[in-house]
Amino acid sequence: MVGKKIGVITQARMTSTRLPGKVLLTAGNKTMLQHQTDRLQQAGLPVYIATTTNTTDDAIATFAHQQAIPCYRGDEHHVLSRFYECALEHKLEVIVRVTSDCPLLDGNVIADALQQYLALADDMVYLSNALIRTYPRGFDFEIFSFKLLHTAYHAATYTADIEHVTPYINQQKIPGTKIVHYQRTSDASKYRLTLDNPEDLELLRKLIEDYKTDRLPAEEIIAIMAANPALHAINAHVEQKKLEE
Numbered sequence: 001m002v003g004k005k006i007g008v009i010t011q012a013r014m015t016s017t018r019l020p021g022k023v024l025l026t027a028g029n030k031t032m033l034q035h036q037t038d039r040l041q042q043a044g045l046p047v048y049i050a051t052t053t054n055t056t057d058d059a060i061a062t063f064a065h066q067q068a069i070p071c072y073r074g075d076e077h078h079v080l081s082r083f084y085e086c087a088l089e090h091k092l093e094v095i096v097r098v099t100s101d102c103p104l105l106d107g108n109v110i111a112d113a114l115q116q117y118l119a120l121a122d123d124m125v126y127l128s129n130a131l132i133r134t135y136p137r138g139f140d141f142e143i144f145s146f147k148l149l150h151t152a153y154h155a156a157t158y159t160a161d162i163e164h165v166t167p168y169i170n171q172q173k174i175p176g177t178k179i180v181h182y183q184r185t186s187d188a189s190k191y192r193l194t195l196d197n198p199e200d201l202e203l204l205r206k207l208i209e210d211y212k213t214d215r216l217p218a219e220e221i222i223a224i225m226a227a228n229p230a231l232h233a234i235n236a237h238v239e240q241k242k243l244e245e
Contacts, residue, residue, distance in 0.1 A: 004093040007046045012100035014056045018197045023100045027208040035103035042107025050086040052076040084153040097142040101195040106218035113182045127180040134184040138193030191225045199235035
């Protein structure tokens with residue numbers, strides 16, 4: 001798979017039900033989406049934003065234009081098609097999928113996982129740190145080939161597979177799909193560093209503004225959470241909404 005065109009696609013929209021407009025809320029004078037895209041640059045890969053054609057998402061398209069990040073706009077509810085068409089337009093052969101509610105994603109961790117993926121040299125592999133969780137929620141990523149995405153796009157018919165990009169792949173509905181888990185040596189999955197509600201926003205603002213975590217690698221962020229139980233308590237009670245983008 002040497003020489004393959006690889007890119008990171010982050011899917012974003014303004015109509016989150018629990019915290020509308022969350023990806024353009026700010027912490028430390030930057031939007032959450034900018035924090036994420038800045039940190040994704042550490043992976044050394046091109047970054048693309050997949051948003052919707054809704055006028056509510058004009059603000060995301062404007063952000064992408066201002067940051068010189070390619071932006072694809074597609075169907076709000078058929079997220080699989082939006083994602084597929086973004087990858088197709090940019091001729092990606094290997095895709096790293098992330099969601100825009102993860103402002104502290106570590107591009108260096110993604111780069112390491114990508115090297116593991118590429119070393120397998122198998123376009124039937126799906127590699128992720130999100131099926132078996134050892135990283136905090138909010139550090140999630142998935143890596144897979146355009147071949148798998150293409151098959152899922154043309155074969156998926158169930159709403160759950162269409163509204164979310166990867167279930168058809170990671171539930172191994174495609175014969176021959178191989179699941180590879182990217183894991184830490186110790187479990188830090190109890191920490192919640194994603195953005196879905198006001199408590200999450202409070203925690204992320206504290207981490208970014210008081211602890212400068214936007215400049216820190218994943219392991220140092222996890223160490224801060226472990227050393228400060230009061231931070232963990234801010235959103236420890238929050239139940240994750242199912243498959244939100």
